[in-house]
Amino acid sequence: MIRHLTRALCATTLVIAPIALTATPAHAVTTCRVNGVTVSSANVVGTAGPDYITCGPLAPGDQVSGLGGADYITIGGSLGGGAVVRGGTGGDYILVNGSVGPMAQVLGEADGDYIRVGTNLGAVNGGTGFDLCRVAGGNPPVNCEA
Incomplete structure (x- = not known):
């Protein structure tokens, strides 16, 4: 009886484990253009000078940082929960062509x-x-x- 129960549990584990593994989605990678160069990363960073950064929608947890200089940052969609856009120092222009999701942040920072x-x-x-x-x-x- 115990041997049959053990076999049944092992067989069930072999069937359920692959289903559980395929149900977990991978973290999406954001694709942006920083000063004309394509960057694919969950953490997109500009330079110490002025930057022109354009991205599509940001997945939850993704970050875009302009760093220093007067940056122009455009997000062509919404910010998923926990996504962050930082202007950094310098007078920045930040445009989000969508919604800012719960726990997401748009931070102008200094200047x-x-x-x-x-x-x-x-x-x-x-x-x-x-x-x-x-x-x-x-x-x-x-x-x-204002």
Whole structure:
């Protein structure tokens, strides 16, 4: 009896384990263009100077950072939960052509920035400096003077 039960449990494990492994999706990699160069990564970073960064929608947990300089960052879609867009130092222009998901953030950081997003279910924060923020709906932005 015990031998038959052991065989049944082993057989069940062999059938269920592959199903569980295939049910877990891999983390999506964001594809962006940084100063004309294609970059595929979950963590896209600009340079210390001004950058032109364009990306498609960001998957949950992805990050885009402009670093220093007056950066132009465009996200052509929504930010998944936990995704972060950082302008860095310098007067940055950040545009999200979609919604900012729960737990996602758009951060202008230092200096005067212009930020425009669709529905904000996360956080839009201008940071220090005189920041202009436009949010189509949802949570209001913080640290924005206009």
